[in-house]
Amino acid sequence: MTDSSYRTDALIAEDIEAYLEQHQNKGLLRFITCGSVDDGKSTLIGRLLYDSKMIFEDQLAALEADSRRVGTQGEEIDFALLVDGLAAEREQGITIDVAYRFFATEKRKFIVADTPGHEQYTRNMVTGASTADLAVILIDARKGVLTQTKRHSFLAHLIGIRNIVLAVNKMDLVDYDQPTFEHIVADYRSFASEIGIADFTPIPISGFRGDNITTAPSANTPWYEGPSLIEHLETVELKSAAAQDASFRMPVQWVNRPNLDFRGFSGLIAAGTVKPGDAVRIVPSGKTSTVARIVTADGDLDEAVAGQAVTLTLDDEVDCSRGSVVAAKDDPPERADQFEANIVWMSDEDLIPGRGYWLKLATQQVTATVAQPKYEIDVNTLEHLAAKTLSLNAIGVAEVTTDKPITFEPYDESAPLGGFILIDKLTNATVAAGMINFSLRRSQNVHWQSVDITRDQHAALKNQKPAVLWFTGLSGSGKSTIANIVEKKLYRMNRHTFLLDGDNIRHGLNKDLGFTDTDRIENIRRVGEVAKLMADAGTIVITAFISPFRAERQMVRDMLPEGEFIEVFVDTPLEVAEARDEKGLYAKARAGNLKNFTGIDSPYEEPENAEIRIDTTSITPDEAADIIIDRLLGDA
Template sequence: MTTPVYETDALIADDIDAYLDQHQNKSLLRFITCGSVDDGKSTLIGRLLYDSKMIFEDQLAALESDSKKVGTQGQEIDFALLVDGLAAEREQGITIDVAYRFFATEKRKFIVADTPGHEQYTRNMVTGASTADCAVILVDARKGMLVQTRRHSYLAHLLGIKHLVLAVNKMDLVGYDQATFDQIVADYSAFAKEIGIESFTAIPISGFKGDNITAAPSDNTSWYDGPSLISHLENIEIANVAAQEKSFRMPVQWVNRPNLDFRGFSGLIGSGSIKPGDTVRVVPSGTTSTVKSIVTFDGELDEAVAGQSVTITLADEVDCSRGDVIAAADNPPEASDQFEATLVWMDEEALKPGRGYWLKLASQLVTATIQEPKYEINVNNVGGSGEKLATKTLELNSIGVAEVHTERPITFEPYDNNRALGGFILVDKITNATVGAGMLHFSLRRASNVHWQATTITRDHHADLKNQKPRVLWFTGLSGSGKSTIANAVEQRLNVMNRHTFLLDGDNVRHGLNKDLGFTEADRIENIRRVGEVAKLMTDAGLIVLTAFISPFRAERDLVRGMMEECEFIEIFVDTPLDVAEQRDVKGLYKKARSGELKNFTGIDSPYEAPDEPEIRVNTVEMTVEEAADHIISQIMPLK
């Protein structure tokens, strides 16, 4: 039997479809709440979730139960518990991690990030702000502007958030006094002008009572005639909308080649719009072509805009791969390998100038080194504009300006113009931890006018003339392990074999090339970087290069390995236990280090990171110098 369909059923179905379509096509605003500790950020978000009916009945029951346990000054519900998920947060009544929550109104969908107020969690605040279109900066009406108010405002401005809301919270605790609100707004206006914030919206609210949170204006603030918080958020221009008006940019994330008849380039459009027939340029190669089609899962498009993920096919066979950028042909982005950038340091271990880190910008991944910072920005100073402090590194949560050098040119735009092509993260090559976030300002002028000079005689010519394959025999080990002695013995054997060699010794290079360097971690890193560059030049000349350096850090040894051709770098670990090396103490250095006369001595008060998988390992406890040298020669043969 067929079930009859009544007209009312059809109308209900139509209403449901219309409702779902309406919500599916709503715009999405990402915003953060920030400010000092206990300004009421979590309570505000909880109130937004509650008022927008985004809480299930079982959640509400659990929330009411938890609220009774923690005590809420007579309030039935502690809204902050909706957001503060970590046990440590609930116990202390503070926010530690970044909590993301979703809610929606009739006009718009929202993703809100509740960021920590404590200074030690500044890196978490940066994480939440990196994708936000708006920042709601809360100020406790009883306390006024605090250090973290300034700090978070500066960071939000630094990270390119254009829309700022000054939410003066807990107005109920000051009797909804207009003079208190006006004074805080005046103080913030003066500060905002100093750091370059052009505009902001000030709203008096009470997350506890719900004043001026939802669409209805509060009777308690009859003197305020501005929008409620949610009304203002519903009408903010979203970044994707503004980005559509800029030139076309799409970082290539994947080359889509399902078969021999299709080759497309997939990615998220960062800015602008694109249509079939438009002329585009692949950066950094500079190759031009025209768009043949724009493909999505749901079919081909007549136009695609910023914020959409698409696959673009081109009319020509061009060299384009992951990390390249497809851009408008008449206005492509720059490519460079040296930049000035602002860095926010996020790791417990301080920045090591000269060390190689992974730099990830859009879909590009390259090795980058950070030079000694030009200055650190003290955003806590009373003036608020960011006092510039001299520094040699950046510690956890520090913000500074430094030069960034990449191993090859990358495609970029200044962060102020394009967050997708101007913002990057730094990743430690050993731990794979994200250690920093940065915003590119501009390329350094010398980066665009320094070019490789082509030469007729190549490195292969040099090597053939010497009848050998260039190599770097990199001896590493503790002081007193026997590196220099064994390297010298190996060179003698190679000399007898009529091989062309050169020995770079740690002590010898410090008399000339590196005489300006000390023994701090930063100086040790720069010492090895310079030696690596010299060794590379010598392999270009066709030589077999022997180096005898403690080179205590794996990252720097890996950096030098990356400079060389494949299989040319041979790591030789002279494996001597610390107690044995200390017993030898030919130069008396261990004795001085133990007595405190010699600082930053490897193995005593400075670490040594032994190789994980060296090509050759020799143990000088088990082998004589001659045996070690013979073993190394046997391992590197043949030499041609």
């Protein structure tokens, strides 16, 4: 390496270090651009990157070449090409995913999310908006307020974004006409007031020409006296600044215990400020203590604020673990297990009311079920529509129940403690985003009553280990026959048992349920709760239900202590089960006279890891019963 090249590398390193030092203490604004298709979102972001000099010379050269290739007039640059990085997007001329870009000015740093304009990508828009402080709603000056404009405005407001910029774009294509701009602003204001947007900032712009983007006023809009877009972005209040004024909240992500001399609680501060000496309360334990130190990788702090990741040490040994919330002593957050929530459905598979999903809120994870929606919101008309479920991109209001209380705050008050996601337990795919409106009063009025006789004492009195033998298989597979033999043999062995059969239960407990997927799930939920109560009484419970869905069988498994749920898969081929059809159900289903029949027009999901598999084509029911009992008593 030559001396000159070394000096050049050193100067470059110095420039980078100076740049980083210059920007590290600036505030960060996250914002989202949204609107209808071809309103110019990507062009606007490209212009912001270009004018803030956040592209390198080789990128600029490539951009100029690409602009010529796609047919841009003269020497002009197509700034949208700077953002539309995916080849598929360029070929189709559309943006189909969320693109995040960083740029900075002398006053502030920015992260901008360019979201797709198509209705079918609503879930992408919600993802981009979830962390944003501000939304730039773009409108094509030639088209005015469109359906998708209303949709994205509603979603932005629903997500909790209160800083709205109405950027009326492509003013150059309407000759910078002031009445056109004012008419669009009036139309938007009329709609915005209906959905609760009390204030917004309208700006006439041209992303392509650069009018009112980084400098104001543009000579083309002498009638406009407001700020340029970048001037507004540089001065708007940050969400983090507002969060610092709230009561202190820090969800605990990790208990930091590197040695016996140190025990700290690590997490991201969701709201408020904290200092050594502050009194705090741990939720849910309710224990109180005092902050001793605020520890970071760069040393202890005298104060920490919302948005900072820190480790707190306390003066006392208190009950605190992942999922707990360290809060201001005199103003802790609520706890409940039933809520009303807004839900944005993000999965191709429809919501199944009553099915158990993982609910993740801050650092808490619990099982949750969603009731049939109260209504679905037509975001184009704001009409409340009757709905039995939610499909992809639908937005609805529904009651959510968790299997144990969680620490929360309404989403309007705290996005970190009011926003959650739902996860499919089998695929681990995120299926929905939710925002808690409030807890249901009944969740506050129902409390667990402690009893003196424990489940272990019940089992000891019966001299047996409780269990749930869960028979599953197609109709006609032989579940009920084998289950009945198992109970008779256990009875002769002086075991305390009870048999819950699918047909018998539907004569009483579940007589109000049909055979839709939703009703089948509720059928299994109720049976699972009954089986759990009987197991708590020390009984060996035998159930015989088709129970076609893995998720619901897993739901019942999760209700019971480890090892007490024994899944018995009665594995009988469909043609064999159909040949045994003494009740004539398969014939009715084949003829179309019996809807939602498992194996014909409703699916059966075979167990993947059943404790016991019975092949009824190779052994007799009596032999099958002996295998099951040997396994049951062997575990005991």
